[in-house]
Amino acid sequence: MSVVQLSPRAQKLHDDLTAFVEDECIPAEAEYQKALGEGTQRWKTVPQVIERLKARARTLGLWNLFLPKEYAEGSGLSNYEYAVLCEVMGRSPTIAPEACNCSAPDTGNMEVLAKYGSPTQKQRWLKPLLDGKIRSAFAMTEPDVASSDATNICTRIERSGSGYVVNGRKWWISGAGHPKCAVFITMGKTDTTAKKHAQQSIVLVPADARGVTVVRPLTVFGYDDAPHGHCEVTFDNVWVPAENLILGEGRGFEVIQGRLGPGRIHHCMRSLGMAERAMELMIERVQNRTTFGRKIAEHGVVLDYIAKSRMDLESARMLVLRAADMIDKVGAKNAQKEIAMAKVVVPNVVLAILDRAIQMFGAGGVGSDTPLAEFWAGMRTLRIADGPDEVHTRQIAQLEIRHQNARLAARNKSAARSARL
Structure with missing residues (x-):
């Protein structure tokens, strides 16, 4: 690059x-x-x-x-x-x-604390x-509801004396399995009668608090991703002091939007590096193996794989860099469309590149002798993590329609003004 x-x-x-x-x-x-x-x-x-x-x-x-x-x-x-x-x-x-x-998830959690923490x-x-002395986890996703719509989250965070009591069940909680995990940044509902996006709050739950149980590690296409893992966690009458609430009651969506925007783009950034490494492995492989009397690299379909992979990767990189540049200039909230486009395009592009690289390695590509299979598992998961493709494409379309309608309204207003003159 x-x-x-x-x-x-x-x-x-x-x-x-x-x-x-x-x-x-x-x-x-x-x-x-x-x-x-x-x-x-x-x-x-x-x-x-x-x-x-x-x-x-x-x-x-x-x-x-x-x-x-x-x-x-x-x-x-x-x-x-x-x-x-x-x-x-x-x-x-x-x-x-x-x-x-x-x-991840420490980067996003540290940004939450830097931005909103007392x-x-x-x-x-x-x-x-x-200082790197502890690790952390972000506890949002739940097994009993469709968490791609975070208003569905049903973990309760209820006031009790000088603190809050947390009850709920979470899963796919990255970082929860790490022996140095010391805190869960946890999302739940403090007021189920409030407006839809004002019911949720974020609270800091110490990992060693009474009632916190890491039930089991989950696997990603067979990979356990130890030691940080992706775990199922239960919160059973977990009491935390009121000072552990982040920003205030009902402001959970504000906090997670501030967290997830940069976090999504960080995943995309790292994904590009995985794709570059996959391309290097693929190109090295096809130049060192022979089939049907000639190097694999001499077959037309393989040259097509390499060329398409490079073109797709460069296009995806431009989306990521544009999103990062927009965050710098107008903030993550106003760069939602650029972040969403990168979040959809990059994992799909990298998956395609990894698939071609695996194909060139044959049986060796699906084992642990190369990082390709593990990379693929991570990329396929990223199409779901931090919001599935469908949620982001819906958002992109809505933002695009809103933008075009605003332009059309401005044009009509200008035309009407000119007509009066």
Whole structure:
């Protein structure tokens, strides 16, 4: 990828990060997986190699790159600049983001705390998250309702004395299985009689609070994604002090929209790095294997695969960079359409590239000898996570119709004014 429109500082970070990912993170992937072991041990182990790489990233100045420059706790980068760096981290999605303290769901949770957290909340939770001493989880999705419409969320957060009591059942809670997970940013309803989007609130629930149970880890197409995992979690009469409420009662949607916009685009950024790595593996493979008397790369259909993959990937990258640039200029709320378009297009493009790469590896492409199958599982899940394709395409269409109607109304108003003159 050619890097353009970067400040000298961001360019240096890109160069340093590229060397770190290629020379240290990717080579450490096998060691990391081996250290996790098998069975229940996978949920109790933090491989030493990740701690070593964290220390290395700090030394190189590659720590906490994700928070935009408007936050005092941030690295001073724009979303556009971070997009370019985040793509590099996506080349080693299991290792590099965590090594740089830029992995989900912590990035989104830290941004929530930086943007909306009280001084007390920041001191207790944001500071250790920024220091990489703890991990976190975001508890929104529920098994009993269609959570793609978050107004369906039925977990209750009810006032009780000087605090709140939380009751509910969540699942696909990323980060909940990590041994360092210390807090759940939890969504539930505080007032079921309020207006539709004012019933929900967000509360900070300590992972060790009485009544919090991690029921089981869930698998993604057979992958457990240990040690952070995607877990089913129950909250059974969990009491937390009132100071753990974020922003105020009924403001849950405001908080999650502030969180999910940047989070969605971060996923897209990392996905591009996975696609680039898949393309490299595919091209290397087809030049080193022979079928029917000639290199695989000499078959016309394979050349078509490579060309189409490159064209699609470059187009997807432009969508991501435009969305990041729009967030910088007008904020995530006013960049909803650009974020939604990237969120729909990127996973589908990357899935297609991964599928072609897997096809070129044949049986080897569906096993664990390459990262392709695991990448594919993650990408297929991303078409559902943070809002399924259908929700985003609906939003894109609604925004487009609204925009066109506004233009038409302005044109008619101008024509009427001219006619009166």
